[in-house]
Amino acid sequence: MTFTWPIILIIILLIISVVFNILGTIGLHRFPDVYTRLHAATKCTTFGTIFVTFTVIAYSVRLYILTEEAKFINMAIHTLIALIALLATNPTGAHALARAAHKMGVKPKKAVRDDLKDADQHKKKTVKKMVIKKDKAQGEVN
Amino acid sequence: MKRGKAFVSTFLFALFSYLLLTIAAGQSMAQEAPWSHIIWSFEELIIGISVSLIVAALADHILCRTENFRMLNPVRWLIMLIYTIPLFIEMVKANFDVAYRVITGKIEPGIVKIDPDLETDLGITILANSITLTPGTLTVDVDDERSEMYIHWIKVGEDPTENIAGRFVRWIRRFAE
Numbered sequence: 001m002t003f004t005w006p007i008i009l010i011i012i013l014l015i016i017s018v019v020f021n022i023l024g025t026i027g028l029h030r031f032p033d034v035y036t037r038l039h040a041a042t043k044c045t046t047f048g049t050i051f052v053t054f055t056v057i058a059y060s061v062r063l064y065i066l067t068e069e070a071k072f073i074n075m076a077i078h079t080l081i082a083l084i085a086l087l088a089t090n091p092t093g094a095h096a097l098a099r100a101a102h103k104m105g106v107k108p109k110k111a112v113r114d115d116l117k118d119a120d121q122h123k124k125k126t127v128k129k130m131v132i133k134k135d136k137a138q139g140e141v142n
Numbered sequence: 143m144k145r146g147k148a149f150v151s152t153f154l155f156a157l158f159s160y161l162l163l164t165i166a167a168g169q170s171m172a173q174e175a176p177w178s179h180i181i182w183s184f185e186e187l188i189i190g191i192s193v194s195l196i197v198a199a200l201a202d203h204i205l206c207r208t209e210n211f212r213m214l215n216p217v218r219w220l221i222m223l224i225y226t227i228p229l230f231i232e233m234v235k236a237n238f239d240v241a242y243r244v245i246t247g248k249i250e251p252g253i254v255k256i257d258p259d260l261e262t263d264l265g266i267t268i269l270a271n272s273i274t275l276t277p278g279t280l281t282v283d284v285d286d287e288r289s290e291m292y293i294h295w296i297k298v299g300e301d302p303t304e305n306i307a308g309r310f311v312r313w314i315r316r317f318a319e
Contacts, residue, residue: 020237027244035280035294036251040244043277047237070166073180077165091274091281098282098294108251108294 006062010055017051020044033109034101042094046086053083148206151214153198155205160190213264218317225313232276232309240277243296252298253282257290258307265318266291272310279306 027040056079064072166180182190212218243249260266266289270281273293280294293306 020241023241023244027240030244030247031249033251035282036249036296038280039240039277039294039296043275044237044240044244046275047233047277070180073166077162081162087275088271091271094274095270095281098280102282108253 006058010058010062013051013055013058017048017055020048020051024048034106035098035108038094038098042090042097046090049086050083053079053086144209145202147211147214148202149198151211152202152206153194156194156197157190160194164190210262221313221317225317228309228313229272229275236276236278240296243278248297250297251294253292253294254298254302254306255290255292256303256307258303258311260289260311260314260319262318265314268318269307269310269314272314273306 021044024040024044027044028037031037031040057076060072060075060079063069064076161182164182164186258266258269260269266284270284270291273279273291274281278296281291282294283292285291291307293302295302295306299305
């Protein structure tokens with residue numbers, strides 16, 4: 001196989017994607033708690049997977065230029081749709097995981113500050129006060 | 143009038159999705175034209191339009207529930223398309239930052255509160271997803287009433303509202319508000 005520039009471009013894109021996917025996996029092992037692991041496991045791998053889709057698009061465009069068969073354009077467009085779906089669903093999934101972890105009471109380790117915990121405590125206190133007030137009011141009525 | 147707008151937007155969206163999925167899937171009528179194997183044939187267009195009409199008639203009140211049709215303006219879609227370029231640049235920069243932190247292990251995580259001051263649901267959704275897509279920041283929770291967001295930040299720094307969301311908010315305000 002001769003290394004023409006489209007082949008070199010495809011190989012570079014593949015190398016970038018594999019490097020970022022590997023970094024995401026390493027981060028999954030190195031980071032201390034669920035939130036920082038989510039950073040490594042969803043973000044780096046998203047970036048790597050975006051480059052995988054770029055590779056597929058570049059490869060199919062190259063094949064289309066070589067063979068002029070329309071199915072390769074079809075492949076590129078479908079990969080583009082997969083990329084849009086990935087960009088829409090991946091952050092939503094990460095957000096759902098982080099929110100569920102925080103609602104379960106998982107504390108961020110080594111945290112320098114935690115505004116959400118303070119806000120939650122404030123909310124709980126106000127809810128408690130309201131409940132007590134309600135009970136008192138009902139007691140007076142009774 | 144509202145029903146008509148909902149019908150037309152659902153129809154256009156369904157037709158666009160159909161045409162995107164069936165591009166280059168068959169031979170067109172005009173064989174001698176240079177793009178004849180890319181574009182759609184006449185029969186395909188008829189089927190696409192009729193299926194989209196059926197979908198729009200049956201499901202426009204489910205798929206298009208909004209009261210405000212500001213997103214029908216094509217300029218907003220153009221700006222949204224341009225917005226992907228700064229978003230991608232930020233992703234590249236931030237990815238190298240997180241890669242550095244993965245290798246060295248220098249992290250100072252924390253959850254910070256930001257107040258982006260966006261009003262619409264679409265703007266808040268796009269901002270939350272953009273923040274989560276750029277590595278180093280992760281949207282944990284959104285306050286529905288006051289449009290405040292709680293962001294898990296891998297290296298807590300000064301002025302979170304400007305440093306995390308400032309550049310995105312300026313773009314999103316142009317097309318989503």
